[in-house]
Amino acid sequence: MNLRPSQGATRRSFLKNTALCAATAFAARPFAKAAGTLPGETLRYQGWAGVVLFPELADDLGLLAPLKLQWVGNTTSGPQDLQATVTNNTDFAGAFNGSIMKMIGAGAPVRAVLAYAGSDARSCMGIFVRGSSVIRTARDLIGKVIGVNTLRAQGECFVDQYLRQNGLTDDEIRQVVLVGISSVVAETALRHGTLDAAVLPTFFRDAALAHGGLRELTTDYEFYGATNMDSVILRNDMLQNAPDLAQHFVAATAQAIAWAQNTPQADVIARYVSIIRKRGRDEGVFPARHWRSTAVVTKGGVIRPRDYTQFQPWYAWRRDAHTASLAPESIYTNRFNPFATEAPLEKG
Structure with a gap:
């Protein structure tokens, strides 16, 4: 894939x-x-x-x-x-x-x-990378591929606003590539290296945390309250x-x-x-x-x-x-x- x-x-x-x-x-x-x-x-x-x-x-x-x-x-x-x-x-x-x-x-x-x-605090979405990934900040996402459930919707809005809040320019944000992928398979795609990062909502986020081996950069709860x-x-x-x-x-x-x-x-x-x-x-x-x-x-x-x-x-x-x-x-x-x-x- x-x-x-x-x-x-x-x-x-x-x-x-x-x-x-x-x-x-x-x-x-x-x-x-x-x-x-x-x-x-x-x-x-x-x-x-x-x-x-x-x-x-x-x-x-x-x-x-x-x-x-x-x-x-x-x-x-x-x-x-x-x-x-x-x-x-x-x-x-x-x-x-x-x-x-x-x-x-x-x-x-x-x-x-x-x-x-x-x-x-109990139900939110998060941006995940592999535990071994060099990605640790918003700036590290430049040039990377992030999976979201639906383009032009909540996940993309969250990612863009997170990048802007962390100082990325418009040109730098345009270099962050978002692709649409079902939340059901996003965690697997991330673990297999098909994605550099993935936005995982609610129960998919909880499951990813329970499985281990991934690292969460931020959540929409941290961003929006x-x-x-x-x-x-x-x-x-x-x-x-x-x-x-x-x-x-x-x-x-x-x-x-x-x-x-x-x-x-x-x-x-x-x-x-x-x-x-x-x-x-x-x-x-x-x-x-x-x-x-x-x-x-x-x-x-x-x-x-x-x-x-x-x-x-x-x-x-x-x-x-x-x-x-x-x-x-x-x-x-x-x-x-x-x-x-x-x-x-x-x-x-």
Whole structure:
């Protein structure tokens, strides 16, 4: 497996069409229902192998009824999940807040309604190198190949901002080559020398640390502190034409987040393993077994302006002034979250 790109085939080749295609494809299945039509509604969504989403937890806890969930398959990335919802192939999605901003800036008719993941002292992503590597500082990454799960998303933003904070010039940062590689195989690729470094999220990070032989340069928790980084989005037509449905979905999911925030780790893991085994998707429980925390730092997933503005300097640096200048209120709403009026839970 050769992940080292050919001349010119680097992350600097901008993926121009993804957000625009998704934004212009909105047409197929609008929510045209009025309030009061909640019973019997089914929401389509994509999942992740071995991972329990908060709406799935809400369903298992009995909070989502009478709404039903219809799993249509697993997603490959946050941006792909967003695109599926924007194009009406699913009804909700979750992704990195920067990707959400980018898509809304391109005209996608969606809003973020819940924070669903982030970084804290127990759950975060890290930049790893081999234990024998000469790479010890950000400057040592010049000319090296780093694997991230998805280009133009959270891992790349983290790496770029880390490099800039440590004094690398724009020209030097352009010499750091990022390639997309699934987190499932990134650790193996790093150990075999296919990559010089790899960004490993949450449970993949924990597994790498347990396996030994690798060294962590930094984490996004060290860089950003405890913060929300990912959100759930709904389409505007649901928010406008089926507000009762949106209200119930968000409230149930927020309550599931709060349950996971306040339940002992072992009990959450046991519940997640039970859900995975009951749903019969022929998948392992490795991610669930390594669950450490929600990494949602606000009670019930209430969204804050900072959850988006902390990434806007990256877009400004990438000369995307439009995304960098979006007002937070144009990106998200807390009006359906029952915890929005409570004192925020800010924890590391």
